[in-house]
Amino acid sequence: MTYVFVFEVGLAALLLAIAVWTIVVRATFAAIVFFMIYGLLAAIVWVRLFAVDVALTEAAIGGGLTGMLMLGAAARLREIENSGEKPGLPMRLAAGMLCTLISAALGIVVFSLPDVAPTLAPMAKANLAQTGLGNPVAAVLFAYRAFDTLLEKVVLLLALVGVWSLAPDRVWGGVPGFRVYAQPSSILVFLAQLLPPIGIMIGVYMFWTGASYPGGAFQGGTVLAAMWLLVMIARLQPVPAISLRPLRLLLVVGPVIFIAIGLLGFVLADAFLAYPAGYSKPLIIVAEATLTLSIGVTLGLLVAGPPEWKTQQ
Amino acid sequence: MTMANFLFGAAAFVLAMVALGLFSVLRGPRDADRMLSAQLIGSGGVAVLLLLAVVTEMPSIVDVALMLALLAPFAAVAFLRDASSSQIKSPDATDHA
Amino acid sequence: MTLAFDIFTVVAVSAGSFFFMAGTVGLLRFPDTMTRLHALTKVDNLGLGLIVVGLLPRAEGLLGALKLLSVWIFVQLAGAIVSQLVARVARREGRHT
Amino acid sequence: MNSATLFGFCGAILVGLGLFGLITNPQLLRKILAFNVLGTGVFLLFGVIARRGAAAGLEGDPVPQALVITGIVVAFSATTMAVVLLLRLYQETGEATISPDDTSAGTDGSRS
Numbered sequence: 001m002t003y004v005f006v007f008e009v010g011l012a013a014l015l016l017a018i019a020v021w022t023i024v025v026r027a028t029f030a031a032i033v034f035f036m037i038y039g040l041l042a043a044i045v046w047v048r049l050f051a052v053d054v055a056l057t058e059a060a061i062g063g064g065l066t067g068m069l070m071l072g073a074a075a076r077l078r079e080i081e082n083s084g085e086k087p088g089l090p091m092r093l094a095a096g097m098l099c100t101l102i103s104a105a106l107g108i109v110v111f112s113l114p115d116v117a118p119t120l121a122p123m124a125k126a127n128l129a130q131t132g133l134g135n136p137v138a139a140v141l142f143a144y145r146a147f148d149t150l151l152e153k154v155v156l157l158l159a160l161v162g163v164w165s166l167a168p169d170r171v172w173g174g175v176p177g178f179r180v181y182a183q184p185s186s187i188l189v190f191l192a193q194l195l196p197p198i199g200i201m202i203g204v205y206m207f208w209t210g211a212s213y214p215g216g217a218f219q220g221g222t223v224l225a226a227m228w229l230l231v232m233i234a235r236l237q238p239v240p241a242i243s244l245r246p247l248r249l250l251l252v253v254g255p256v257i258f259i260a261i262g263l264l265g266f267v268l269a270d271a272f273l274a275y276p277a278g279y280s281k282p283l284i285i286v287a288e289a290t291l292t293l294s295i296g297v298t299l300g301l302l303v304a305g306p307p308e309w310k311t312q313q
Numbered sequence: 314m315t316m317a318n319f320l321f322g323a324a325a326f327v328l329a330m331v332a333l334g335l336f337s338v339l340r341g342p343r344d345a346d347r348m349l350s351a352q353l354i355g356s357g358g359v360a361v362l363l364l365l366a367v368v369t370e371m372p373s374i375v376d377v378a379l380m381l382a383l384l385a386p387f388a389a390v391a392f393l394r395d396a397s398s399s400q401i402k403s404p405d406a407t408d409h410a
Numbered sequence: 411m412t413l414a415f416d417i418f419t420v421v422a423v424s425a426g427s428f429f430f431m432a433g434t435v436g437l438l439r440f441p442d443t444m445t446r447l448h449a450l451t452k453v454d455n456l457g458l459g460l461i462v463v464g465l466l467p468r469a470e471g472l473l474g475a476l477k478l479l480s481v482w483i484f485v486q487l488a489g490a491i492v493s494q495l496v497a498r499v500a501r502r503e504g505r506h507t
Numbered sequence: 508m509n510s511a512t513l514f515g516f517c518g519a520i521l522v523g524l525g526l527f528g529l530i531t532n533p534q535l536l537r538k539i540l541a542f543n544v545l546g547t548g549v550f551l552l553f554g555v556i557a558r559r560g561a562a563a564g565l566e567g568d569p570v571p572q573a574l575v576i577t578g579i580v581v582a583f584s585a586t587t588m589a590v591v592l593l594l595r596l597y598q599e600t601g602e603a604t605i606s607p608d609d610t611s612a613g614t615d616g617s618r619s
Binding site: 020096107117302 | 518520525532537541544550552556566576583586587594597605
C-alpha cells in the first residue's frame with residue numbers, strides 16, 4: 001500500500017518541519033501557534049501507531065489547555081519579547097553537534113531494536129476478562145498498574161500546591177489571577193452558554209466509554225476543565241477563591257476514594273489496590289467517575305494559576 | 314484503485330494543504346491572521362482523522378476528531394482575550410489621566 | 411448499490427478536498443484579514459462538510475453517522491464564532507493603526 | 508521501512524531538536540516549548556515500542572501506551588508549574604531570559 005506510505009512519510013516530515021519552526025521562529029506568538037499545530041499532528045501520529053487512547057489525551061491537552069496556558073503567559077511577557085541574546089555561533093554549533101549525536105544514537109537504537117519485540121500484550125489480554133473491562137489500556141491504568149495512576153493524581157495535586165505556593169503571602173487563599181474578558185461580547189457569552197452542556201456530556205461519555213473503548217478519566221476530566229475555563233473567561237461564573245471549602249473537597253475526592261478502594265483491597269482481597277473478585281468493574285467505575293471530577297477541577301485550577309487577589313474582583 | 318487507497322490519497326492531499334497553510338502562520342503578518350491559519354489547519358486535522366477512522370475501520374478515531382472539534386475555539390478565545398484586554402485597558406488609562 | 415455509494419463517496423470527498431485547497435490558496439493569496447476570514451469559512455462549511463457527507467455511507471450504523479455529523483457541526487460552530495471574534499479585533503486594530 | 512520505524516526516527520530527531528532549542532534559545536518560555544517538543548519525541552519512542560509489541564490480537568502493547576498517558580499528564584502539570592515560576596520570576600526581576608552573560612550580571616549584583 002504505497003498510498004499509506006506516502007501519507008505517513010508526509011505526516012512525519014510535517015511534524016519535523018513544525019518542530020523546527022516552533023524552535024527557530026522569531027515571534028513567540030508564532031512559536032506557540034506552531035506548537036499547538038504540533039500537538040494536533042502528534043495526535044494523528046498516535047492514531048497511526050494504533051494508540052487511540054494516547055491520541056485522545058494528546059488532543060485534549062494540546063487542543064485546549066496548553067494553548068490557553070501558553071497564550072496567556074506570552075501575553076503577560078509581551079513587553080520583554082525578543083529580549084535576551086542568543087548564544088554565539090561556536091556555542092550554537094557545539095549544541096547542534098551534541099543534539100545531532102543524541103538523535104543519531106537514538107536513531108541507531110530504533111534501527112537495532114530486537115526483531116521479536118518484547119511485549120506484555122498477551123498477558124494484558126489474558127487477564128482482561130478478570131478486570132471486567134474491555135479496554136486494555138484502562139485495565140493497565142486501573143488494575144495492573146493502579147499504583148502508578150494513583151501517584152499520577154497525587155503529582156497533579158502536588159503541582160497545584162506548587163503553583164499556589166508561588167503566590168505572595170498577602171493573597172494566600174485568594175482568587176487566582178486567571179485573565180478574563182473585560183467586556184465579553186454577546187457572541188462569546190453565547191459560546192460559553194452553548195458549549196459547556198455539550199462538553200460535559202462528551203466528558204462523561206469519554207469516562208464512560210473508557211471502560212470498553214479508548215477514552216477514560218483523564219480525557220474526560222480535561223474536557224470538563226476546558227468547559228469550566230470557558231465559563232470563567234466569559235465571566236458567566238467568577239474565578240473562585242482557592243480557600244473555598246467545596247472546591248478543596250472536589251480536588252481531593254477522587255484520590256481519596258481511590259485510596260479508600262485501595263485500602264479496602266487489604267480487607268476484601270489480599271493486597272493494596274486489589275479488587276475483590278467480581279467487583280472490579282463497578283469499583284473501577286466509581287474510582288474513575290470521582291477522579292474525572294477531581295482531575296477536571298485540578299487541571300482548571302492549574303491553568304488558572306496562583307492567587308493574585310485577596311478577594312473577588 | 315481501491316477505496317482504501319483513494320481515502321488515504323485524500324488524507325494525504327488534505328495534509329499537503331495543511332502544510333501549505335503553515336506558510337501563512339509564518340507570514341502573518343498580524344497575530345489575528347496566524348490564529349485564522351491555526352483554525353483552518355485544525356479543520357484539516359479533523360478531516361484527516363475522519364478519513365483515517367473510516368479507512369482503518371477504527372470508529373474510536375472519530376472520538377479524537379470530536380475532541381479536537383469541541384476544543385477548536387479555545388485557543389482563539391484565549392488569544393482574543395489577550396488582544397481585547399490590551400485594547401480595552403488603554404482607553405481606560407487615558408480616561409483616568 | 412455499493413457501486414453507487416462508492417461513486418458518491420469518491421465525488422463528495424474529492425469535492426471536499428478541492429475546497430480545502432481553495433481555502434488554503436485563499437489564506438495565502440487574499441490581501442487582508444477580512445478576506446482571509448472568507449477563505450476559512452469555505453473550508454469549515456464546504457470542505458469538511460463534503461468530506462463528512464461523503465463518509466456517511468461508510469459510517470458504522472446510525473450512531474456513527476450522527477457522530478460524524480456532530481463533528482462537522484462543532485467545527486462549524488467554532489469557525490463561525492472564531493470568525494466573529496477575530497473580525498472584531500481586526501476591525502478595531504485596523505481603525506487604530 | 509515500516510511505519511513504526513519511520514515514527515521512531517521521527518521521535519529520535521524530535522529529541523535532538525527539542526534539546527537544541529532548550530540550549531540555544533535565551534527566552535524561558537521558548538525553552539519550555541522546546542522541552543515539550545523533546546518530551547513528545549521521548550513519548551513517540553515509547554509509542555514505537557508499544558506498536559512493535561503488537562500481539563494477541565491487540566494492535567499495540569497497552570503497558571507502554573498507559574505509561575505515555577501518565578507521562579503526558581505529568582508533563583502538562585510540570586509545564587504549568589514551569590510557566591507559573593517563570594511569570595513569578597518576571598514579576599520579581601522584570602526579566603524572563605537566560606543569556607550567556609547571565610553569570611556576570613548575577614555577580615555584579617544588578618539583580619536581586
